[in-house]
Amino acid sequence: MSAPSSPFDEQMQHWLKVRIYYEDTDFTGMVYHANYLRFFERGRSEFLRDAGVSHQSLLARPDPAAFTLTDVHVSYRKAARIDDELAIRSRYVGTRGAKVIFAQTALRDGVVIAEGDITAVMIHADGRPRRPVPEVVSQLESYVYRA
DSSP: OOOOSOSBOTTOOEEEEEEOOGGGBOTTSBBOTTHHHHHHHHHHHHHHHHTTOOHHHHHTSSSOEEEEEEEEEEEEOSOOBTTOEEEEEEEEEEEETTEEEEEEEEEETTEEEEEEEEEEEEEETTSOBOOOOHHHHHHHGGGBOOO
């Protein structure tokens, strides 16, 4: 079976596979809760890169920019364990003013393990908030999740 040609499906959901290693688990053998934030971060970063927006390109601008999170809500549904393969689904919900909103899910064999609602804002390189870069907003418009 060949790999899909795009990490995006027809609904503009981005998919990233993540294997669970020993280092991801706690003393019970289950994935430590904070590691889901790391998996979601990877999913968002790959989403942005695959949509044509890289963190390096934002920093290389004449007016350097970056993303920072302002709100994270994670619901844990089931435990993931060592050797599991999770699919990290990232949905770009859109922008609302300065907010850039994602909905993310970790699934194992189609079963929801954890869900996250993530809100980010764009900042200057020195950490001050700024309006989202218009080119980035434009670039992401076609990736808004279509239910």
